[in-house]
Amino acid sequence: MKSLRTFIQIHKSIKQHATVFSAVVVVLLFGLFLEAYMHNFNLVYITLFFVFSLAFSAGPIGVLNLGRLQSTFIPSGRLFAQEEGKISLSIYNNSSTDAWSILVYGNNVTVPLNYLKGEHSSIVHLPFTPSKRGKFRYENCYLESRYPLSTARLTLRIKEQYEGVVYAEPKGRSLASFLNEEETHYGEEKEFDGLKEYDGSQRLSHIHWASVAKGELSVKTFTKEMQTSNLVFDFYKAGKDDEARLSQLSLWVLECEKKHFPFAIIFPHKNLNSTKESIDEILEVLARY
Amino acid sequence: MKSLKFLQDTKLTPLRLLDMGYVIVLLPLLLLLKMPMLVFALIVVAILFFKKTPASNLLVMFIFFLGILAVYLSLYGTFSFRGLSRLKLFLEFLVYVLFVVVSMQRLTQKINFYLLISPFLFLALSLFFYHGILMLIYVIFEIFFLLWMILAHRMQGNLLEGFRSSMVMFMYSLPWVVILFIFFPRISFEHATYGFKSETVQRMGHDGTMYIDSKALLVPSDRIVMEVGFKGEIPLSHQLYFRGSILYVDKKNHWEPLPKHIKRKNKDFYETKGEKVEYKVTLYPTQKSWIYLLDMPFEAVKGSTLDLDLISTVKKPIEEPLHYSASSSLSGKFHDVLDKETYKASTAFSTDSNPETYKVVQEIKDTYATPQKKVSAIIEFFKAQKLTYSLKPEALDINNSTDSFLFTKRQGYCVHFASSFVTMARMAGIPSRIVTGYKADLGNALKNYIAVKERDAHAWAELYMGEHWIRVETTATAYGIEADSLRQQSTGVDKERNEVMKKINLYLMYVKYQVETWILYYSNVRQLQLLQYAKENPKFVFTFVFSLILLLLMTLLISAYFKRTTYTSKAIEILQPLMRSLKKRGYTRQKEETLHQFFLRYVDENAEKKEQISAIQAVDKLYEEISYGNDISQKSIKALKQIVKKSF
Numbered sequence: 001m002k003s004l005r006t007f008i009q010i011h012k013s014i015k016q017h018a019t020v021f022s023a024v025v026v027v028l029l030f031g032l033f034l035e036a037y038m039h040n041f042n043l044v045y046i047t048l049f050f051v052f053s054l055a056f057s058a059g060p061i062g063v064l065n066l067g068r069l070q071s072t073f074i075p076s077g078r079l080f081a082q083e084e085g086k087i088s089l090s091i092y093n094n095s096s097t098d099a100w101s102i103l104v105y106g107n108n109v110t111v112p113l114n115y116l117k118g119e120h121s122s123i124v125h126l127p128f129t130p131s132k133r134g135k136f137r138y139e140n141c142y143l144e145s146r147y148p149l150s151t152a153r154l155t156l157r158i159k160e161q162y163e164g165v166v167y168a169e170p171k172g173r174s175l176a177s178f179l180n181e182e183e184t185h186y187g188e189e190k191e192f193d194g195l196k197e198y199d200g201s202q203r204l205s206h207i208h209w210a211s212v213a214k215g216e217l218s219v220k221t222f223t224k225e226m227q228t229s230n231l232v233f234d235f236y237k238a239g240k241d242d243e244a245r246l247s248q249l250s251l252w253v254l255e256c257e258k259k260h261f262p263f264a265i266i267f268p269h270k271n272l273n274s275t276k277e278s279i280d281e282i283l284e285v286l287a288r289y
Numbered sequence: 290m291k292s293l294k295f296l297q298d299t300k301l302t303p304l305r306l307l308d309m310g311y312v313i314v315l316l317p318l319l320l321l322l323k324m325p326m327l328v329f330a331l332i333v334v335a336i337l338f339f340k341k342t343p344a345s346n347l348l349v350m351f352i353f354f355l356g357i358l359a360v361y362l363s364l365y366g367t368f369s370f371r372g373l374s375r376l377k378l379f380l381e382f383l384v385y386v387l388f389v390v391v392s393m394q395r396l397t398q399k400i401n402f403y404l405l406i407s408p409f410l411f412l413a414l415s416l417f418f419y420h421g422i423l424m425l426i427y428v429i430f431e432i433f434f435l436l437w438m439i440l441a442h443r444m445q446g447n448l449l450e451g452f453r454s455s456m457v458m459f460m461y462s463l464p465w466v467v468i469l470f471i472f473f474p475r476i477s478f479e480h481a482t483y484g485f486k487s488e489t490v491q492r493m494g495h496d497g498t499m500y501i502d503s504k505a506l507l508v509p510s511d512r513i514v515m516e517v518g519f520k521g522e523i524p525l526s527h528q529l530y531f532r533g534s535i536l537y538v539d540k541k542n543h544w545e546p547l548p549k550h551i552k553r554k555n556k557d558f559y560e561t562k563g564e565k566v567e568y569k570v571t572l573y574p575t576q577k578s579w580i581y582l583l584d585m586p587f588e589a590v591k592g593s594t595l596d597l598d599l600i601s602t603v604k605k606p607i608e609e610p611l612h613y614s615a616s617s618s619l620s621g622k623f624h625d626v627l628d629k630e631t632y633k634a635s636t637a638f639s640t641d642s643n644p645e646t647y648k649v650v651q652e653i654k655d656t657y658a659t660p661q662k663k664v665s666a667i668i669e670f671f672k673a674q675k676l677t678y679s680l681k682p683e684a685l686d687i688n689n690s691t692d693s694f695l696f697t698k699r700q701g702y703c704v705h706f707a708s709s710f711v712t713m714a715r716m717a718g719i720p721s722r723i724v725t726g727y728k729a730d731l732g733n734a735l736k737n738y739i740a741v742k743e744r745d746a747h748a749w750a751e752l753y754m755g756e757h758w759i760r761v762e763t764t765a766t767a768y769g770i771e772a773d774s775l776r777q778q779s780t781g782v783d784k785e786r787n788e789v790m791k792k793i794n795l796y797l798m799y800v801k802y803q804v805e806t807w808i809l810y811y812s813n814v815r816q817l818q819l820l821q822y823a824k825e826n827p828k829f830v831f832t833f834v835f836s837l838i839l840l841l842l843m844t845l846l847i848s849a850y851f852k853r854t855t856y857t858s859k860a861i862e863i864l865q866p867l868m869r870s871l872k873k874r875g876y877t878r879q880k881e882e883t884l885h886q887f888f889l890r891y892v893d894e895n896a897e898k899k900e901q902i903s904a905i906q907a908v909d910k911l912y913e914e915i916s917y918g919n920d921i922s923q924k925s926i927k928a929l930k931q932i933v934k935k936s937f
Binding site: 020035037041043045051053058101115118146147150 | 402406409412413416417419420424425428429432436439440443444445450454457458459461462463465466469470473475476808809810811812852854
């Protein structure tokens with residue numbers, strides 16, 4: 001009785017949609033019925049009953065194949081507006097039997113899972129490109145399977161929804177360009193330390209012209225006597241409008257993170273500092289502005 | 290095991306799976322294809338085999354025109370607008386067209402909707418052509434195979450998993466098929482007459498004329514003429530006479546039926562006395578019009594006529610297996626009022642022939658007054674002559690065949706006994722005739738089933754006394770059986786020398802007969818009979834329900850077997866009861882947690898359960914030894930099993 005109750009619960013959670021092959025089965029049944037009934041061909045009757053019974057038993061088998069799957073959204077990394085990211089979904093097969101022919105549907109994307117071993121889980125990444133920054137909700141995901149006979153498309157809605165923040169699209173001037181304008185960032189050089197390849201972020205005065213003559217573009221590096229004060233990005237000077245400013249700041253924040261530069265942002269009503277707040281917190285403040 | 294490994298390792302592409310499905314469904318239809326289509330099929334297969342890339346449009350067009358040509362040549366001469374009305378030809382045409390279209394699509398190596406559903410169309414079409422027991426087995430196999438291929442496709446071409454799942458599905462549907470087959474309402478349409486039947490071989494043994502010279506039809510063959518299933522028990526040996534034709538006219542070297550101008554009337558129902566018996570007959574093609582009924586039939590079989598001589602015939606010669614139900618009374622006599630012409634025909638004899646016999650008969654006539662006494666005297670005379678039953682008798686003098694048989698050669702078989710007896714009876718003034726047909730042998734019976742063979746062809750006499758025809762088994766007057774004939778009769782042909790083989794053969798025939806009766810020729814009549822029987826026999830209902838439950842349990846067991854989880858190693862499989870027990874207690878192995886870590890976690894958290902803990906530690910140790918120490922001996926496996934039992 002318990003298993004029957006479980007089956008009924010599973011059955012209720014699954015929607016069944018007819019496919020073109022269900023129409024084929026109906027036509028086949030009708031044709032076989034005519035062939036059998038008109039001339040009492042028992043072989044045709046047997047085929048007819050087999051087709052009917054198999055199509056009939058395909059329903060519960062398909063339901064049990066899909067219905068035991070449990071899906072949970074898991075943290076899936078940063079998402080930026082207008083950039084392709086991913087939403088991660090952990091799918092667990094809560095049955096001792098394997099699940100077959102599974103497709104995961106997200107917002108206009110389909111990812112095949114195909115096979116999931118019994119009592120095992122798998123992580124599926126759904127590609128997602130948010131259109132704008134801010135809070136978002138990822139919903140209407142479902143699992144689909146045509147197992148076993150393709151006569152029905154079974155769908156299991158993922159009730160859980162994913163809520164997160166899309167950070168502002170990182171775009172604008174590069175950090176190097178910004179730093180070129182901010183001389184103080186570099187501090188005071190004390191002793192020549194060596195050469196390294198020019199990557200666009202160094203001052204022009206540090207270019208090692210001798211190497212340029214040889215066809216290479218290197219810059220001189222120095223041990224610094226003292227570190228200059230933190231980089232400070234001013235919201236109001238970062239761009240023409242709010243969106244451009246937020247995008248610009250996002251880009252610089254990410255570049256600073258990459259280069260391990262501490263920084264601060266002068267933000268309306270609030271100043272942000274990378275030594276006090278994590279990068280994600282700063283990006284979130286920018287996203288939710 | 291090798292084949293299992295092969296299945297496990299084999300993952301086929303959708304196109305290969307489809308190809309396998311096509312091979313299976315096309316096999317029976319290949320027998321139907323005419324030579325041009327077979328050549329076409331061979332060309333297509335050769336192209337598919339050698340050309341691994343998709344065919345160009347040019348090649349597809351070439352195959353199209355080649356296909357049209359093959360269809361035209363295959364149906365040339367038979368195809369016309371009139372011919373279209375013949376269903377078989379139309380279906381054949383459909384098969385050809387579908388075959389050409391499928392070949393074209395397959396060459397492109399693209400799977401489209403039509404290529405996917407065509408195997409089912411081929412299967413449905415093949416059912417129009419074959420109705421035999423072999424096809425029954427093949428159809429069930431075809432259905433299973435197609436199911437396997439569909440599931441393997443859904444399971445990424447995994448043949449082993451596909452096989453397991455298809456077995457499960459097949460077993461789930463089997464009880465439904467049985468129930469539907471028995472109870473689904475039928476109507477009374479007969480089988481269509483087109484298509485290939487299971488049996489088209491002509492049977493011999495009885496042909497309506499009885500030769501007594503060297504042409505005498507002697508067929509000591511074991512081929513089956515008909516199979517009979519009795520409703521109750523099989524009648525006794527001396528009651529198993531199946532009437533064929535009646536012979537009245539002595540033509541010296543042979544006997545013939547009544548001349549065509551003498552027509553005995555047809556009748557639907559006969560009042561006969563004796564025990565009533567009901568039976569079903571499967572009569573195989575004889576190319577003759579007689580259908581055989583047990584002496585003496587009550588009524589005409591549906592679709593046949595029964596005349597005053599109780600001879601049953603159908604309009605057309607029997608060219609395919611005929612199934613009919615009949616009822617008879619187990620009586621050796623029946624009432625008849627002879628018309629003048631029939632009386633004349635049944636008393637005629639040649640006064641120029643058989644003088645010695647005539648002399649003997651005159652003495653009998655002078656001695657005995659009543660017909661009964663005369664007949665007894667003739668029987669006694671036959672016995673006194675010490676006639677030998679021989680399947681290889683010396684040739685008789687045809688002008689005086691009775692004299693020759695009774696006084697000179699004294700050897701013969703049923704035809705000679707019957708012919709001479711009837712001649713003597715007629716000389717004594719008793720109207721008489723010869724009946725030919727079959728006398729079934731109980732040696733070929735099993736339960737309520739009996740197979741009648743060509744060697745059972747027989748002839749006996751019927752004498753008209755007191756407005757009744759009375760059967761006389763003339764061969765019973767034989768004094769002895771000639772040694773060779775005895776051997777041939779008792780042992781049969783070489784293949785049946787072994788009694789065990791004979792018994793097995795009989796069982797197989799019985800099974801075949803039952804399958805044909807209850808599956809291939811199951812009809813609304815049989816359905817109603819079954820329901821009626823169920824109403825009258827509560828015990829049968831119980832047995833039936835019990836059988837269905839048994840079938841259900843069997844299918845569930847088989848599906849459970851194929852549904853069972855498979856494990857990567859025997860050791861892990863042995864651990865499963867323990868894992869399930871721990872799971873019930875809330876301990877599930879975490880992702881990326883080794884078994885050792887899992888057991889340690891349980892041990893740490895349940896230190897107070899000392900006995901169980903030590904068992905689990907032992908399991909852990911032994912499992913490690915088996916899995917990583919490659920200790921896969923039976924002894925270790927057995928030890929692991931025992932410890933696992935103690936651990937939960």
